[in-house]
Amino acid sequence: MGLSRDNKKMNSILILSGGMDSATLAYHLKVKKHNIHAITFNYNQRHKKEIESAKKVAKNLNIQHTILDISNIGNMLKGSSLTDDIATPHGHYAADNMKLTVVPNRNTIMLSIAYGIAVSEKSDIVATAVHAGDHFIYPDCRESFIKSLESTLQLGNDSKIELYTPYINYSKGDIALEGDKLLVPYQDTWTCYEGGDKHCGKCGACIERKEAFEINNIKDVTEYL
Amino acid sequence: MGLSRDNKKMNSILILSGGMDSATLAYHLKVKKHNIHAITFNYNQRHKKEIESAKKVAKNLNIQHTILDISNIGNMLKGSSLTDDIATPHGHYAADNMKLTVVPNRNTIMLSIAYGIAVSEKSDIVATAVHAGDHFIYPDCRESFIKSLESTLQLGNDSKIELYTPYINYSKGDIALEGDKLLVPYQDTWTCYEGGDKHCGKCGACIERKEAFEINNIKDVTEYL
Numbered sequence: 291m292g293l294s295r296d297n298k299k300m301n302s303i304l305i306l307s308g309g310m311d312s313a314t315l316a317y318h319l320k321v322k323k324h325n326i327h328a329i330t331f332n333y334n335q336r337h338k339k340e341i342e343s344a345k346k347v348a349k350n351l352n353i354q355h356t357i358l359d360i361s362n363i364g365n366m367l368k369g370s371s372l373t374d375d376i377a378t379p380h381g382h383y384a385a386d387n388m389k390l391t392v393v394p395n396r397n398t399i400m401l402s403i404a405y406g407i408a409v410s411e412k413s414d415i416v417a418t419a420v421h422a423g424d425h426f427i428y429p430d431c432r433e434s435f436i437k438s439l440e441s442t443l444q445l446g447n448d449s450k451i452e453l454y455t456p457y458i459n460y461s462k463g464d465i466a467l468e469g470d471k472l473l474v475p476y477q478d479t480w481t482c483y484e485g486g487d488k489h490c491g492k493c494g495a496c497i498e499r500k501e502a503f504e505i506n507n508i509k510d511v512t513e514y515l
Numbered sequence: 516m517g518l519s520r521d522n523k524k525m526n527s528i529l530i531l532s533g534g535m536d537s538a539t540l541a542y543h544l545k546v547k548k549h550n551i552h553a554i555t556f557n558y559n560q561r562h563k564k565e566i567e568s569a570k571k572v573a574k575n576l577n578i579q580h581t582i583l584d585i586s587n588i589g590n591m592l593k594g595s596s597l598t599d600d601i602a603t604p605h606g607h608y609a610a611d612n613m614k615l616t617v618v619p620n621r622n623t624i625m626l627s628i629a630y631g632i633a634v635s636e637k638s639d640i641v642a643t644a645v646h647a648g649d650h651f652i653y654p655d656c657r658e659s660f661i662k663s664l665e666s667t668l669q670l671g672n673d674s675k676i677e678l679y680t681p682y683i684n685y686s687k688g689d690i691a692l693e694g695d696k697l698l699v700p701y702q703d704t705w706t707c708y709e710g711g712d713k714h715c716g717k718c719g720a721c722i723e724r725k726e727a728f729e730i731n732n733i734k735d736v737t738e739y740l
Contacts (some may be wrong), residue, residue: 324559358587366581378517379654395631398671402627403588406620410593430671446623446655514638 301413302454303404304328305497306355309459310341310479310499311419314469316347318456326353329407330393331400333364336485342478350475352434358403367394380492390443398439401453405443408451421457421465423498433458462502470508476512488515517704526638527679528629529553531580534567535704536682537643539694541572544642545602546697552636554629557587558621566657569706575700580661583628592619605717622655623664626678630668633676646682646690648723658683687727695733702736713740 301337302319304311306328319326330344339358348355397420404416420431429435440453457465469476481499482489489496491514503510527544530552531537544551555569566582573580622645629641645656654660658680665678682690694701707714708723714721716739728735 313530356591358591360585360588362583363585363631366583366629366635384697394634395627395668395672398627398668399631400581400622402620402623406592406624408621429673432670435667435671438663442667443620443623443662445657446660447620448654450550470660503719 297507298414300324301411302326303392303408303411303413304353304417305400305416305418306330306344308345308347308465308480309419309421309495310338310474310476310481311421312341312500313347313476313479314465314472314474315417315419315457316351316353317469317472317474320351320353327350327407327411327413329400329404330355331362331403332357332359333367333396334361336392337480337483337507338485339482340480341488343447345480346478348466350478360399360403362434363399364393364500366493367396368494380494381490392412392428395430397428397435401439402443405447405451409449414506415452415454417454417456419457419465420455421460421462423462438489462498463505464500466508470506475511481512486515488513490515523639523708524639525549527551527637527640528633528634528636529578529596529642530625530629530644531555531569531572532644533565533570533572533705534644534691535701535706535727536619536646536687536696537689538568538701538704539697540642540644540682541578542575542697542709543560545576545578551576553578553580554625555580555582555709556625556628556664557582557584557586557620559586559591559664560591560618562705562706564710564712565705566704571703575703585624585628586626587716592621592691599736605719616720617653622653624695626664627668630672630676634672634674638676639678640679644682644690645680646685646687648687648688652694653711687723688730691727691733692731695731702738706737712739713738715740 302324304316304319304349306316316328328348330341332341383465401416401418408416435460436453436455444450481495483493483495489512501508527549529541530549531541541553555566555575559564626641627642633641639723661678661680661683706720708718708720709715716735725735
């Protein structure tokens, strides 16, 4: 899960959602001079607007970008407000109702596809911006899970390709702080779980985003409703 | 990986390729009176004919059947004769060139998608017909991998859903023997890796199929070229 071969030019597959975490990770890898192939998944999320943000980030960085339509899979992963006709819960992530935003096995599916592409392209790492703020609600963002998945994927492919998760123990505030130093254009990123034109400012994802900037006295360039 | 709750009516997600192994497993689950939801993947395999066989098997058994088109993912998993424009190798599975038939991370991707559907549908198990004959060539068919994947999937979903792999230590002959008892209509199944109208009889998959019947003195109802 670390990055053990930092001295050579690395080839990275990056899961780029278009949110601020994966956008920051894209800049992080670019600074390390990785060859980056970013993969964005359309799983029929309500907040498809993040895909447009992913395109902007990839264009800013001039990196290879593939948008994979797995909406037919997403349509079968029922029970989440991100994909189903269930109202988006408002309030802090810690609140019980944020469990409504869990899409069954989403990270395993995305990371498995990305890993297959990495094997195929002989990449060195698969990078994903899971962070500590996700741990409480999402079991597939915890370090124990990522470690278990990494060893499963290596076993299943006789492979040494690593999962690279530098933010696994970062808060979202820590990510914003790194992104501020890397001059990530956060106006080009999308966080809100609602399907609107502007960030709602009220869903768990928006609240976490706002606080990440506030806590570090970073100017929040997001346009909220 | 066992089936620990055999006494209750189980809900199963079955990965049904249309080959003889997964067809036999479908009959195996039906005899156990499972509610079966079969999932067939179109990953742009050269031998798409197996999908038609999967339809026949599902129809014979009158079970729920979903065909998931993941050909856009399959197109990114390069380097295999099953999906790329590479000649299908002939000869026994043990031969080195059968490695050409490995599709990177195929089983992890399919099992992860199936597992997400199982979580969503509150199923008890995800069944897959991996068997010992696959172990030599395909690392993602080995028992150590299946065990590792099962615990990863359970961890990532706070779930107790099991991977059910009753054939993990069966030879293909053992499967044919079970299928013969279960009256599996093998004429409705497809094994050949070539894209032709009839089984070629020469690729590794066909040779293994032939031998599975021969070794048990079971009449082979397959039409070979």
